[in-house]
Amino acid sequence: xxxxxxxxxxxxxxxxxxxxxxxxxxxxxxxxxxxxxxxxxxxxxxxxxxxxxxxxxxxxxxxxxxxxxxxxxxxxxxxxxxxxxxxxxxxxxxxxxxxxxxxxxxxxxxxxxxxxxxxxxxxxxxxxxxxxxxxxxxxxxxxxxxxxxxxxxxxxxxxxxxxxxxxxxxxxxxxxxxxxxxxxxxxxxxxxxxxxxxxxxxxxxxxxxxxxxxxxxxxxxxxxxxxxxxxxxxxxxxxxxxxxxxxxxxxxxxxxxxxxxxxxxxxxxxxxxxxxxxxxxxxxxxxxxxxxxxxxxxxxxxxxxxxxxxxxxxxxxxxxxxxxxxxxxxxxxxxxxxxxxxxxxxxxxxxxxxxxxxxxxxxxxxxxxxxxxxxxxxxxxxxxxxxxxxxxxxxxxxxxxxxxxxxxxxxxxxxxxxxxxxxxxxxxx
Amino acid sequence: xxxxxxxxxxxxxxxxxxxxxxxxxxxxxxxxxxxxxxxxxxxxxxxxxxxxxxxxxxxxxxxxxxxxxxxxxxxxxxxxxxxxxxxxxxxxxxxxxxxxxxxxxxxxxxxxxxxxxxxxxxxxxxxxxxxxxxxxxxxxxx
Numbered sequence: 137x138x139x140x141x142x143x144x145x146x147x148x149x150x151x152x153x154x155x156x157x158x159x160x161x162x163x164x165x166x167x168x169x170x171x172x173x174x175x176x177x178x179x180x181x182x183x184x185x186x187x188x189x190x191x192x193x194x195x196x197x198x199x200x201x202x203x204x205x206x207x208x209x210x211x212x213x214x215x216x217x218x219x220x221x222x223x224x225x226x227x228x229x230x231x232x233x234x235x236x237x238x239x240x241x242x243x244x245x246x247x248x249x250x251x252x253x254x255x256x257x258x259x260x261x262x263x264x265x266x267x268x269x270x271x272x273x274x275x276x277x278x279x280x281x282x283x284x285x286x287x288x289x290x291x292x293x294x295x296x297x298x299x300x301x302x303x304x305x306x307x308x309x310x311x312x313x314x315x316x317x318x319x320x321x322x323x324x325x326x327x328x329x330x331x332x333x334x335x336x337x338x339x340x341x342x343x344x345x346x347x348x349x350x351x352x353x354x355x356x357x358x359x360x361x362x363x364x365x366x367x368x369x370x371x372x373x374x375x376x377x378x379x380x381x382x383x384x385x386x387x388x389x390x391x392x393x394x395x396x397x398x399x400x401x402x403x404x405x406x407x408x409x410x411x412x413x414x415x416x417x418x419x420x421x422x423x424x425x426x427x428x429x430x431x432x433x434x435x436x437x438x439x440x441x442x443x444x445x446x447x448x449x450x451x452x453x454x455x456x457x458x459x460x461x462x463x464x465x466x467x468x469x470x471x472x473x474x475x476x477x478x479x480x481x482x483x484x485x486x487x488x489x490x491x492x493x494x495x496x497x498x499x500x501x502x503x504x505x506x507x508x509x510x511x512x513x514x515x516x517x518x519x520x521x522x523x524x525x526x527x528x529x530x531x532x533x534x535x536x537x538x539x540x541x542x543x544x545x546x547x548x549x550x551x552x553x554x555x556x557x558x559x560x561x562x563x564x565x
Numbered sequence: 566x567x568x569x570x571x572x573x574x575x576x577x578x579x580x581x582x583x584x585x586x587x588x589x590x591x592x593x594x595x596x597x598x599x600x601x602x603x604x605x606x607x608x609x610x611x612x613x614x615x616x617x618x619x620x621x622x623x624x625x626x627x628x629x630x631x632x633x634x635x636x637x638x639x640x641x642x643x644x645x646x647x648x649x650x651x652x653x654x655x656x657x658x659x660x661x662x663x664x665x666x667x668x669x670x671x672x673x674x675x676x677x678x679x680x681x682x683x684x685x686x687x688x689x690x691x692x693x694x695x696x697x698x699x700x701x702x703x704x705x706x707x
Contacts, residue, residue, distance in 0.1 A: 468603055470629035474568070474576055485603060485629070494603070506600035542582055542633065544607035544625040545600060560599035561682070 156527075162478040164524045168363075168458060168517030169312050169340060170482060174409070175365035175518065181412035182367065185405035193402045194393060204404045211411025215359065218414040219338075220348035221374050227394045228407055231371035232339040234387070235358035236263040236306075238373055238398065239335040242384030243304045243356065244271050247333065251301035257281040257289050257318075258500045260308055264337055268306075277301070283500050287316035287450035294326060304333045309341035309357075313484065313497040313513055314450035315459025317345060324353030333382055339363050339371075343417030344425060344456050349374055355382045361406065365518055366413030370406030373398075424518060429457035431516050431525050436460055438529035443536055445549075449484075449498055449511060458516035463498075463507040464532075466546035467539045472512060475535030479528050484511035506545075506555075568630055569664035575634035580641050583623040585609045590694045593687025595679040604628035604672065606636045608679035610643060610651075612687055614695065617647045624679075631669035635659050635676035648684055 153161045165173065185207060193208045195201025212223040229235045244254065256268050258280045268278045279297045281289045289307065298305070305327050310317050320336055327334035335356040338347055342357075343364035349357060354374070361370040375397065376382045390399030417424075440446050445465035461484075464472060469485030484495030485508070494508035503511075514528070540546040545555060568576070584607075585592045592611050598604040605628065611621040622640035626633045638659055643651040659665070659673035 466627060468628050468632075470603075471576070471633060474573075474630040504601070505603075509600070509603040542579060542625055543627045544596065544605055545627045547584065547607075547625060555600060560601075560605070561597050561678075 156478075158523065158527065160521075160523055160527050163480055164478065164520075164528060165480045166514050166516060166520060166524070166528060167480045167482055168515035168520075169315070169513065170515065171362045171368065172365045172517050173519055174362075174367060175413065175416060177416060178366050178409045178412045182405040182409040185408050189404075191404075193404055194391065204402075207404055207408045207411075208402055211407045211414075214411040214415040214418070215372055216374075218347075218418045219342065219354075219357065219359075219374060220350050222377070224395075225349075225374055225377050227373045227375055227397050228402055228410075229371040229373055229398055230369055230403070231362070232261075232337065232358050232360035233263040235339075235360070235371050235373040236261070236337055237267050238384060238387050239356045239358060239375075240264065240267045240304065240306055241271065241387060242397070243333050243335065243382070244276055245385035246383050247303040251303040253277045253279070253299060253301040253303060255279045255281060255294065255297050255302060255305045255307075257283060257307055259283050259287060259311055259313075259497045260306070261312055261337055264306055264308070281307075285502050286454070287311060287314050287497075287501050288318055288454060289323075291319060291322055291326065294323060298326070298330050298332060302330070302332050304335060306335040306337070309336045309338040309347060310345065310456050310459075311450070311497065312340050313495060314461045314501070315340070315456035316450040317341065317454040317456065319454075320347075320354065321352040327355070328353040340456060343414065343421060344428075344458065346421070349376065355380075356384075359410075361410035361413055364413045364417055367406045367409040370403055370410040372410065425457045428516055428518075431520060431522060432458055432460050432514075434522065435514060435516070435525045435529055436462075438526065439532055442533045446536075447503075447507065449503060449507075450501060460514040460516070461498075461511060462514075463503065463511045464536045465507060465510055466543045466549060467510050467536050469510055469512060471539055472510075472532075472535055475539060476528075476531045479531060481515070482513040484513070485509045571638075571663050572630055572634040572665070575637040575663070576630045579624075579633060579637040581621075581623050581637065581644070582625065584625065585611055585621070585623050590614075590690050591687070593683040593685070593690065595682025595684075595686060597678045597682050598628070598632075598675050600627065604632045604675055606632065606675055606679040608636060608639060608676075608683045610683045610687060612648060614691065617649070619643045619646055619648065619651055628672065628675075629669070631663065631665055632672040632675065634663050635665070635672045636679060638662060639676040639680055643680055648687070651680055652684060654680055 189203045191200030191204035193204040212226045215226050216223045333355045337358045339360045355376045357374040359372040362368040386397050447463045449461040469483030484498050498508040595608045606626045609623045610619045622644050624636045624640045626636045656673035656677040
């Protein structure tokens with residue numbers, strides 16, 4: 137079995153993949169912020185825990201339980217090591233959404249007597265924003281910090297927002313759409329000085345950029361497996377045990393697993409996989425992040441050298457190495473996706489979302505709705521190749537060029553019409 | 566989102582893409598939608614003033630695949646029709662032809678609007694150039 141795993145490619149025929157004449161397998165997966173393919177080494181680590189090592193890690197009285205527990209504890213250590221924590225500070229969950237919920241609701245309930253004020257930012261993931269909105273219904277006050285054009289919060293805004301009722305600041309480490317990296321160390325320092333718990337949704341950052349909970353004064357951090365080449369359904373929450381000790385009220389009550397913070401039998405194979413994914417990231421991140429950034433820059437230059445009016449959304453300086461989010465003026469995102477349907481990427485266009493609203497993240501940067509509709513997120517990952525980057529760039533340039541020929545807006549702009557001054561007849565909406 | 570074969574066909578091979586001279590008295594231009602909404606359609610018709618027959622139609626669309634397909638189809642359908650016949654085209658027929666899902670119905674509405682706007686523009690120009698002739702057409706349309 138293990139030999140099969142080693143030779144397995146991370147993506148397979150099941151996605152309708154086929155080889156094109158250049159030897160590139162199509163479709164190309166370049167949506168690694170949505171999820172990553174699993175690293176074959178991770179799968180190999182997990183497999184024994186489905187069948188021969190099936191035990192419940194909470195079974196203390198026989199070797200089946202001990203073997204499972206050993207795997208869980210190894211994973212705990214590997215995760216902790218990657219973020220500079222100690223193993224006892226890692227709580228296993230089902231993934232990022234649960235981790236965010238547990239962190240925010242758990243802190244809110246635990247520190248309710250101290251205060252009722254929570255600070256977050258408008259560009260957070262819905263798992264954070266909707267959890268905060270939920271708490272507002274129960275008497276909590278939430279400040280949603282704006283972001284600058286770079287996508288980063290202004291630390292002075294945060295400073296001003298903290299008051300004597302503030303119990304929690306929750307700001308993500310890396311944004312899932314535009315990949316910008318918030319000034320986590322500065323935020324952590326500020327929170328520590330003011331005695332406020334600092335939670336960060338670090339799911340996009342961990343394994344991609346260095347995160348150190350002590351150097352950055354992070355108190356609580358959300359982690360998930362499937363964003364770093366691990367399995368779906370396996371996540372973790374880092375909860376600081378000392379200097380200061382952070383306590384959480386659990387969301388799920390039961391057998392008292394995970395120091396009472398998260399009851400429920402542990403997902404041993406998933407946990408083993410998450411730990412292995414962290415161990416691989418620990419080992420490979422320094423070289424991998426350089427390679428990712430080089431591929432990202434190659435994609436960017438290849439596209440931007442051939443097309444005019446293309447804009448990068450968010451800070452280029454403070455950014456995940458594998459992220460490129462760009463708007464192609466005068467071209468609607470969904471039609472662009474349709475043209476490059478042999479490449480899996482995402483768009484901030486309303487047409488691609490369930491809500492029919494363009495990306496709230498791009499809107500928060502001050503990107504106009506028109507450019508938000510024109511945005512594409514490229515998420516480059518471990519298994520992408522330079523040949524794929526070149527293929528993607530060519531396809532994007534070709535499709536944008538074709539769609540601009542078809543675009544009345546491009547024609548008007550070329551005729552010198554100021555599109556902002558046009559009175560649009562949008563009765564249909 | 567999965568698209569019908571017809572939407573894909575129009576997206577890959579859009580019919581009648583292009584622009585006509587907006588100033589030509591026989592050309593009507595309809596520009597509908599808004600960039601903020603993610604859809605803008607420009608549909609132009611060239612009408613024979615003697616017969617009221619739409620002899621040519623062109624479009625350009627900023628929008629999703631369904632919007633492109635709806636406007637491409639609209640140009641196909643109006644060509645060869647009289648102005649009155651073209652005004653009778655309903656968005657629901659576009660929905661049916663392209664098998665548009667509910668979330669894309671607004672694309673067909675926009676295409677119908679574009680046809681009406683182009684015809685309206687043409688009529689306005691005709692009134693200016695040939696007041697009497699335009700009068701009869703308006704009556705005919707009613």
